[in-house]
Amino acid sequence: RPGCPGHTTWGEMWVRILAVLLRLAQAVAWLFHRVVGPPRSLPPRTLLEFEAEAKRRLGATSAAFFYFSYVDGEGLTLRRCREVYDGIRLVPRILRDVSSVDTSTEAFGSKLRLPVVVAPTAMHRLATPDGEVAMARGAGLAGIGYSFNWMLSNRRYDEISQEPGVKWLHLYIYEQRDLVQRALELAASKELEGVFSAVIVTSDHPHTRVQDSVVPEFQRSWYTSPVDLSELVFPNQVACGMPPMTYLDMLRMSSEELQNKSGRNDRKLSFDFIRWVKSQTNL
Template structure:
């Protein structure tokens, strides 16, 4: 009897293909938790549409035989202007969770952002080998949030990213309809067992939303940002800034970098896509503040678009989880390999040899 040949599928050629493979294996509730957004998901769709409205004006007759996607971010050199975004509960997608994703980031030469709600503790994630940034939610308990900062410092994290657009979790209707709860074995590993247990109990809605309502402080203000600035010497990043006026206030508060983001459409439904405000925010902060775009990045072309509009780099979140679900660490490596290859291709075809030259490209929007 001839044995059945079990061959691996051909490598994915786009992040869309990776998403489709992940969707085929993820439980429906988890798939909705990762893919979904707030309200009618207007901002989720707008993030993608806004990027596709941006067209580049390529330069010609330049020698692009040698190119580099390398860049500097917050004092470190990376292989490309991209960081893995903070995403909660990677173990929903794969048992190796954040550890596998961090190892893939290390192999790709990009930073990995460990989330407050990660499913492995920050110490284990940082030990996986990637340059690690730590994302902080403003917890109600001051001692616990300060403890998280000190743990991140002791673990060797090289930057602190404070999320400022989540006083509570947005109304994510898919999760409410699904009564989404964390399965056994998946916890908020950086928090105490008592603090994280609520995410396993649903009372007719999303247990994760209920947990965050109990844990996060909606009272975060600029005074708290200024206090945090005095409590750590790590570079400080604010994630979730959209208004140029807020960006200018952040610079005055001593912030080193901003993530221009509407939280992937998962907070205020109808919030403007970050890519629409990038040029104005760049003008407001000047060149002394690093800008990262988050929301809807699905290709190396999108990275180039962000650079041309004033960003220093981008964050990528959902595609990393898709890669993890599709093929563990190898799947995340494939996601980052695709982004690197696509960025190199787009860079050269636009007549640019470096990330710095990409930032000088002109853009036009659909209809202009």
């Protein structure tokens, strides 16, 4: 009875009922979250949306996101590239039969479902533990080309090469021609027969940009990376007879030490080198 000692008032009773209902709602929400999962947003569709998703997953200030997103100088080249990309216009064609559309094309004797190729990019394991294996698998499923990067960071070399799809062998241009020759011989070896259909060469290697910009950033904050940098290896180097090296080893080297151990990029690069590469392989 209201007002009597030891008795609950109507107001207090309703407060307790609401508290029980609130706890029940929280329990139902928790159970729904465990069974159904968190609410899902639409997957990224544009390049900028993918960049925003990468920033969210890797962390905007992480060394890993910096590696994939850094720009040199004031970023003029990046801005101009985006301006050119944004300037591309697709001319609409209406009143056309689109019941059967073919977006495929052929490049260097291989058919691509889309006219897209994954450019040579290193250190995929900074983004995901599967690294280059996941990228090669995704490219194969999408029917696009995949550049087998020289500086790949994954020990699972065989898995990458065995994923279906179009693959091109990527090379850096070293003064030590024997290193390049060994890489070409490896690509044509029996165990990799039929894996590669072409060779793609980096012709504008940034000699100072990586050493002066990227490496110091990793030296400062490498511990924020999602994987242990001592596990990021360069199996292509070992395959070509060079000593084993991890990414953490690379961070501890001077520019001179790095070039002596991993190959010195040739600053005399010209079309003569391209002709020499063609003479060394049937790819």
